[in-house]
Amino acid sequence: MDSIKNRRTIRKYTEQDIPADLLDSLLEESFRASTMGNMQLYSVVVTRDPEMKAKLAPAHFNQPMVTSAPVVLTFCADYNRFSLWCRQRKAEPGYDNFMSFINAASDTLLVTQNFCTLAEASGLGICYLGTTIYDPARIIQILNLPKLVMPVATITVGYPDEHPDQPDRLPLRAIVHEETYKDYTPAMIDDIYAYKEALPENKHFVEINHTETLAQIFTDIRYTKSDNESMSANLIEVIKKQGF
Amino acid sequence: MDSIKNRRTIRKYTEQDIPADLLDSLLEESFRASTMGNMQLYSVVVTRDPEMKAKLAPAHFNQPMVTSAPVVLTFCADYNRFSLWCRQRKAEPGYDNFMSFINAASDTLLVTQNFCTLAEASGLGICYLGTTIYDPARIIQILNLPKLVMPVATITVGYPDEHPDQPDRLPLRAIVHEETYKDYTPAMIDDIYAYKEALPENKHFVEINHTETLAQIFTDIRYTKSDNESMSANLIEVIKKQGF
Numbered sequence: 001m002d003s004i005k006n007r008r009t010i011r012k013y014t015e016q017d018i019p020a021d022l023l024d025s026l027l028e029e030s031f032r033a034s035t036m037g038n039m040q041l042y043s044v045v046v047t048r049d050p051e052m053k054a055k056l057a058p059a060h061f062n063q064p065m066v067t068s069a070p071v072v073l074t075f076c077a078d079y080n081r082f083s084l085w086c087r088q089r090k091a092e093p094g095y096d097n098f099m100s101f102i103n104a105a106s107d108t109l110l111v112t113q114n115f116c117t118l119a120e121a122s123g124l125g126i127c128y129l130g131t132t133i134y135d136p137a138r139i140i141q142i143l144n145l146p147k148l149v150m151p152v153a154t155i156t157v158g159y160p161d162e163h164p165d166q167p168d169r170l171p172l173r174a175i176v177h178e179e180t181y182k183d184y185t186p187a188m189i190d191d192i193y194a195y196k197e198a199l200p201e202n203k204h205f206v207e208i209n210h211t212e213t214l215a216q217i218f219t220d221i222r223y224t225k226s227d228n229e230s231m232s233a234n235l236i237e238v239i240k241k242q243g244f
Numbered sequence: 245m246d247s248i249k250n251r252r253t254i255r256k257y258t259e260q261d262i263p264a265d266l267l268d269s270l271l272e273e274s275f276r277a278s279t280m281g282n283m284q285l286y287s288v289v290v291t292r293d294p295e296m297k298a299k300l301a302p303a304h305f306n307q308p309m310v311t312s313a314p315v316v317l318t319f320c321a322d323y324n325r326f327s328l329w330c331r332q333r334k335a336e337p338g339y340d341n342f343m344s345f346i347n348a349a350s351d352t353l354l355v356t357q358n359f360c361t362l363a364e365a366s367g368l369g370i371c372y373l374g375t376t377i378y379d380p381a382r383i384i385q386i387l388n389l390p391k392l393v394m395p396v397a398t399i400t401v402g403y404p405d406e407h408p409d410q411p412d413r414l415p416l417r418a419i420v421h422e423e424t425y426k427d428y429t430p431a432m433i434d435d436i437y438a439y440k441e442a443l444p445e446n447k448h449f450v451e452i453n454h455t456e457t458l459a460q461i462f463t464d465i466r467y468t469k470s471d472n473e474s475m476s477a478n479l480i481e482v483i484k485k486q487g488f
Contacts, residue, residue, distance in 0.1 A: 004274075004361070007276050027420055032248055032251050033360075034253060034372035037374075038412070040419065046423070052423055076425075080428075085459055088433050090456060090457055090460065091457055092469070094468055094469020095469075097469075099476040106353055110372075113354040114357055117245070117248070117361050130281075133346060143421075145425050146425065149425060169276070175286065177288065177387075179292070180388040181287065184325055189325075189329050212334060213333035215334075218283070219330050219335040219337055219338060224338055225338020228339065228344055232343040235343055236342055
């Protein structure tokens with residue numbers, strides 16, 4: 001499927017809006033993804049209003065796509081709707097727990113990826129914002145998410161106004177294991193990461209960051225232990241606060 | 245995209261095997277999904293050996309697809325490979341925490357869905373096994389998963405030997421919220437679930453399960469509070485045991 005094979009994340013969009021009909025049909029088709037027990041444990045909040053985008057932006061570290069994309073979609077794990085239905089049907093829901101959060105988040109991420117595939121096949125470009133779970137309390141407040149609803153992914157979407165190079169990927173042998181997981185020897189690690197490390201853009205990246213290795217950019221600058229630890233504590237707290 | 249629009253889960257497969265080349269190319273293309281910082285925080289374990297399938301089956305409640313599908317894929321959140329690379333490059337990884345598990349699991353689920361889409365577009369049928377996180381310790385042991393590797397999704401895949409009806413989905417208005425989340429009134433819940441409740445197969449389902457409502461099948465039989473609670477405790481324990 002060429003639209004998957006040739007995809008690249010798009011962070012710059014033209015002024016062209018996304019017709020409501022098109023967005024609706026992409027979302028509706030995306031909901032065909034596998035879902036646990038056909039419970040459809042997700043909701044999607046559509047942001048088009050510039051004021052709402054401006055409010056959301058800080059939760060996403062002010063990445064410019066949030067305000068410049070015609071549409072921002074927040075995909076939420078949602079056990080609220082299903083639990084309301086249960087209560088209205090003399091059934092006592094038992095979904096206020098971690099397992100149910102993971103089940104709903106899984107449903108949600110399958111739909112998120114399905115939406116991205118469909119959007120890209122229609123000529124749209126998307127950017128996946130991993131920041132959604134960095135400061136979820138702020139998003140919850142802005143989007144008015146009730147208990148048992150938790151944002152897990154944000155997608156900015158619009159018509160592409162750039163055509164960036166396709167980023168590298170690790171070779172297949174780095175990811176796929178036959179029958180059992182074969183742990184990596186030092187030689188395998190060298191082999192697997194050689195291409196990535198030799199890329200001019202990554203060598204440049206190391207230079208401008210004044211690190212000794214590419215890996216240090218990840219551990220010391222981009223995804224540090226202390227950030228991860230404070231965000232872990234926060235994320236667990238918010239998941240619990242949302243009633244899971 | 246018709247293969248998404250018309251998809252249905254396939255649980256019965258013909259005897260036809262999946263060529264290794266085809267499987268490799270589907271997996272390779274699936275890795276084009278968005279990934280946090282291009283870290284590709286996932287591994288895939290391919291099970292073709294009937295003995296391995298027989299070992300995995302109990303972890304999936306002996307669902308027959310596990311032993312009857314030509315290929316079983318276990319998609320794992322993986323911070324092991326990346327951390328090994330860091331250590332080998334004088335970088336101290338800080339990914340032994342909950343946030344890193346969620347980031348890796350998100351990467352993994354996007355790839356899982358991408359694989360399913362690609363497989364279905366190639367004429368294969370898939371079944372997503374939500375059971376992967378019910379008894380993950382058993383899967384970890386069978387597949388020999390080291391620390392910082394956690395199974396999050398299992399897909400059985402093969403050529404379809406059935407053409408089931410497409411299951412219902414909730415109407416778009418049930419899932420999509422404009423600008424902010426509008427919580428559901430009792431009338432909205434009645435409206436949204438009316439179609440599902442009126443389906444003959446669901447009425448039959450209520451009858452044979454001797455419940456009063458369809459919702460009670462979920463709360464009292466399929467996804468009970470006590471099961472969810474014990475599986476939550478177990479899942480948290482295993483995630484921690486795997487070093488996150």
